[in-house]
Amino acid sequence: MNPRPDPRQLATPGDGIAKGDVLLDVRNVSLAFGGVKAITDISLNVLKGEIRAIIGPNGAGKTSMLNVINGFYTPQQGTIVFRGKERRSMKPHQAVGQGIARTFQNVALFKGMSTLDNIMAGRSVLMKRNIGWQMLWHGPALREEIEHREKVEEIIDFLEIQHIRRTPVGKLPYGLQKRVELGRALAMEPTLLLLDEPMAGMNLEEKEDMSRFIIDVNQQRGTTIALIEHDMGVVMDLSDRVVVLDYGKKIADGTPDEVKGNQDVIDAYLGVPH
Amino acid sequence: MDILNGILVKPFADMAAAPDFLLQVLWEGLVGGVLYALIALGFVLIYKSSRIFNFAQGIMVVFAALTLVGLYEKGLPAFIALPLTLVVMLVLAMTIERVVLRPLVNQPDIILFMATIGITLFLIGFGELIFGGENKVMITEQLMIPTGSFVFELFGGFVSIEQKDLTAVVGAVLLVAGLLVFLNKSKIGRAIRALGDDHQAALSVGISLSTIWVIVWFIAGVIALATGIVWGARAGVSFALEVIAFKALPVLMLGGLESVMGAIIGGLAIGILEKVFEIYWGQPLLGGNTEAWFAYMLALLVLLFRPQGLFGEKIIERV
Amino acid sequence: MFYPTAGQFKTSYQADHALFPVRQDAILLGVIAVLAFVVFPLTANEFTFRALLIPVLIYSLAALGLNILTGYAGQLSLGTGAFMGVGAYACYKLVSIFPEMNIVVAIALSGFFSAAIGVIFGLPSLRIKGFYLAIATLAAQFFLVWLFQKWGWLYNYNASGAIQVPNIDLFGITVAGPRATAVAQYYFVLCTVCVITLFAINITRGRIGRMWKAVRDMDIAAELVGINLMRAKLTAFFVSSYIVGIAGALFVFLWRGAAEANLFDIPLSFRVLFIAIIGGLGSVLGNYLGAILIVALPVIISTVPEAFGLPIGSATVEHLNVMIIGALIITFLIVEPHGLARFWAVIREKFILWPFPH
Numbered sequence: 001m002n003p004r005p006d007p008r009q010l011a012t013p014g015d016g017i018a019k020g021d022v023l024l025d026v027r028n029v030s031l032a033f034g035g036v037k038a039i040t041d042i043s044l045n046v047l048k049g050e051i052r053a054i055i056g057p058n059g060a061g062k063t064s065m066l067n068v069i070n071g072f073y074t075p076q077q078g079t080i081v082f083r084g085k086e087r088r089s090m091k092p093h094q095a096v097g098q099g100i101a102r103t104f105q106n107v108a109l110f111k112g113m114s115t116l117d118n119i120m121a122g123r124s125v126l127m128k129r130n131i132g133w134q135m136l137w138h139g140p141a142l143r144e145e146i147e148h149r150e151k152v153e154e155i156i157d158f159l160e161i162q163h164i165r166r167t168p169v170g171k172l173p174y175g176l177q178k179r180v181e182l183g184r185a186l187a188m189e190p191t192l193l194l195l196d197e198p199m200a201g202m203n204l205e206e207k208e209d210m211s212r213f214i215i216d217v218n219q220q221r222g223t224t225i226a227l228i229e230h231d232m233g234v235v236m237d238l239s240d241r242v243v244v245l246d247y248g249k250k251i252a253d254g255t256p257d258e259v260k261g262n263q264d265v266i267d268a269y270l271g272v273p274h
Numbered sequence: 275m276d277i278l279n280g281i282l283v284k285p286f287a288d289m290a291a292a293p294d295f296l297l298q299v300l301w302e303g304l305v306g307g308v309l310y311a312l313i314a315l316g317f318v319l320i321y322k323s324s325r326i327f328n329f330a331q332g333i334m335v336v337f338a339a340l341t342l343v344g345l346y347e348k349g350l351p352a353f354i355a356l357p358l359t360l361v362v363m364l365v366l367a368m369t370i371e372r373v374v375l376r377p378l379v380n381q382p383d384i385i386l387f388m389a390t391i392g393i394t395l396f397l398i399g400f401g402e403l404i405f406g407g408e409n410k411v412m413i414t415e416q417l418m419i420p421t422g423s424f425v426f427e428l429f430g431g432f433v434s435i436e437q438k439d440l441t442a443v444v445g446a447v448l449l450v451a452g453l454l455v456f457l458n459k460s461k462i463g464r465a466i467r468a469l470g471d472d473h474q475a476a477l478s479v480g481i482s483l484s485t486i487w488v489i490v491w492f493i494a495g496v497i498a499l500a501t502g503i504v505w506g507a508r509a510g511v512s513f514a515l516e517v518i519a520f521k522a523l524p525v526l527m528l529g530g531l532e533s534v535m536g537a538i539i540g541g542l543a544i545g546i547l548e549k550v551f552e553i554y555w556g557q558p559l560l561g562g563n564t565e566a567w568f569a570y571m572l573a574l575l576v577l578l579f580r581p582q583g584l585f586g587e588k589i590i591e592r593v
Numbered sequence: 594m595f596y597p598t599a600g601q602f603k604t605s606y607q608a609d610h611a612l613f614p615v616r617q618d619a620i621l622l623g624v625i626a627v628l629a630f631v632v633f634p635l636t637a638n639e640f641t642f643r644a645l646l647i648p649v650l651i652y653s654l655a656a657l658g659l660n661i662l663t664g665y666a667g668q669l670s671l672g673t674g675a676f677m678g679v680g681a682y683a684c685y686k687l688v689s690i691f692p693e694m695n696i697v698v699a700i701a702l703s704g705f706f707s708a709a710i711g712v713i714f715g716l717p718s719l720r721i722k723g724f725y726l727a728i729a730t731l732a733a734q735f736f737l738v739w740l741f742q743k744w745g746w747l748y749n750y751n752a753s754g755a756i757q758v759p760n761i762d763l764f765g766i767t768v769a770g771p772r773a774t775a776v777a778q779y780y781f782v783l784c785t786v787c788v789i790t791l792f793a794i795n796i797t798r799g800r801i802g803r804m805w806k807a808v809r810d811m812d813i814a815a816e817l818v819g820i821n822l823m824r825a826k827l828t829a830f831f832v833s834s835y836i837v838g839i840a841g842a843l844f845v846f847l848w849r850g851a852a853e854a855n856l857f858d859i860p861l862s863f864r865v866l867f868i869a870i871i872g873g874l875g876s877v878l879g880n881y882l883g884a885i886l887i888v889a890l891p892v893i894i895s896t897v898p899e900a901f902g903l904p905i906g907s908a909t910v911e912h913l914n915v916m917i918i919g920a921l922i923i924t925f926l927i928v929e930p931h932g933l934a935r936f937w938a939v940i941r942e943k944f945i946l947w948p949f950p951h
Contacts, residue, residue: 070817072817091816091821092816092817092819093817097819108813108814108817109810109811109814110811110815111811112810113803117803117806120800120803121803121804121806121807121815122819124800124803124807124819124820127800129799131796131801131828131832134795134796134800134801135796136792137795137798137799142607145799145800146606149609184818188818188819327724374927378926383723384669385926385930387724388926389922389923391863391866391867392919392923393919393923395867395916395918395919396919396920396923397919398915398916398919399913399914399915399916399918399919400912402908402911402912402915403913520735523727523728523731524728527725527728531724531725560743561743563743566736567732567735567736567739570728570731570732570735571732571736574728574729574732577717577720577721577729578717581720581721581722581725583725
């Protein structure tokens, strides 16, 4: 057990957690909706700098797990320690403030807004100028807007979506929407990035692009990533460690090779009666 | 202390002192509530079957009543004017389906809502253009509705119940009962309910969307006509009736948009409560006319604690 | 041909963030400004000022306020009229309590009263969504109008129950009250509307505007990218009600000259809502186009048939007017749900690409 750290230290981005230390620690979390148990007593951790995969059959509680981590659901039992700070319940926007960003299983973009505005919206938390300056659109407000625009343009270049900068995202094909959504999450400059099925519904080429982006984000930006994915080939190639859930319980945890050989995992995927 | 007394003690003392008057107030509130419930019922039917929040329901009441009286004034006897009005409501339902709903299918809810505001305006203008804007008298006697009143001696005083109000209540009960039987027992009724749950699924069992919409809007039109006759008999037929359409909104919110029972209970509750509040609190303490806002404030308070209304389906958010 | 944008390259993000990145837009606006500030005042008569120009400006401003709430932040409001009333009554009380107060200050302050009331009735939006929220704004609508009638202090216990605008000077020129000239009032309204529009454009295109649009498009996702829903919604109610309140103060002080409580009743709310819908939700320009249409329509209906020798009664004009507005709303929703503003955008796009079809 770590001693409780000084909160002032936590506020700074370089919070003293070195690569390979525990960044996120989920301890004995249980979540139920009415009588339906979505997650039963799961513990798992994510180390700083790694790509961590959460896999499991449909209904295993993967998305619920992400929802617990970023504060959208409050678990009935258990605690979550992020960057050494313990919490039970929080608002999702507070999770973002702490450095957790995510994408969604079904794309959750702002359909009426352009690609640029969607990604800029991801930086809302980081922008500070008040309504008075905004009204005038001069001085600090304009400087701030341009400063963030430059950051956003870097992301746009990185994801190779310059040509759709001004297009309303509702009109984009699915693969590109997923990419814009990744861009919006990156714009938040997260410490921990949660990706919920980033490659669902993509063709092979798009999957390769997306894998490349994920690896680049992890290596160039040093962002820790936790992802849910069904494509086993992708998961085994990308991730450093894999945790397997089934019926809301953890059945395996380890490196891709360890998990692949685990009998429980094989049973869960091949469908042995419980 | 005077104020506390006026709020907490005096109203109840007044009620206890004159129970016959209280009964009279409750009856008046109940009759008003029946009318609110009827309008709300039209809303719920359309919402359940097509997810359209039909703002025009209130104006359909006025339009139906105006058509009936207008046709009578043109020299047609009541027993012909009444079925002819039903035909007009059917034509209206078909026109709305063809001209408004079909081109707007699959649009966001808010667009459809705005479209019904458009229908409302169109019907107001159209109705006034044809029948004139002045107040008309409902043809109560010609429709064989009794107009006398029963007087009961109670608690040393008396309670007077107008026969047309009684007819209204009985008629509303029969209408609602018939509607419930239709919705639950007939093939089309079940289809309407299925449509509310899932368009695709309903279509896949071979029900034509257009037909159902026409039927639903026609039923809403029939309910509107019934409401129009009853309300018109009490207050005359004019576009001032519009305000009761607005009253139906808090009723709906209170009851939940999708619940037939909610509409009925919500309507009765608001009818009675607003009357009691007006007589015992509004007039002595606030200068009266509190019926203008009481229903909304009540609905707002309830919604703050139950955002889906008293009988609405609980909303679970997910991503 | 009219809009060749080829060759206009941006070399900095600052240039890209200018109010008019396309030069022709700025020229067009310049032409409109000359018309509004020079040509109209020189040519318009009393009737044109009072029946067309001033009401168009004031209704545009009210619709702009509503549009921020409904079009940008996605919160449906049916109570605009009552919030205009709050602005008007607040301005009236300020002017009667502090007769020395500058009228510009009084109007600017009165907006804060409607903004505060707007935030109070916006609080339910944190729990209630969509159509259910309409009830909160309707509650405000009916309650406030009732209050305007019953609370004598608001109208200084006048026997008539109405508020009367006194003569008010600004820099030696009478701008409000019976002595004011239409030209002075027109300039006053025009300047106010221009300034507030500029502020509104700046707010809607920056961080706050993006937050509003995010909440409108998908509130759950907005929350999950770190937007504080409560703050976003309440700022929308605040800014929207502020502008609506200013429009209400102008409505009474610079145009009607007197007002009774029922002036702010539901028909006013709906008229403003129609302007916003027909003009285009989520657009600033649309409010002006919508207001021009809605204000001009009855004038057109009453004058055009007359020109063809078919005079029609004023009651018929009113009925036809209501009917046509209803039909227009339906037509717009079917043909172009984004209203007149989108029509203009499409035409502009055509000009930019001309002579190529795509």
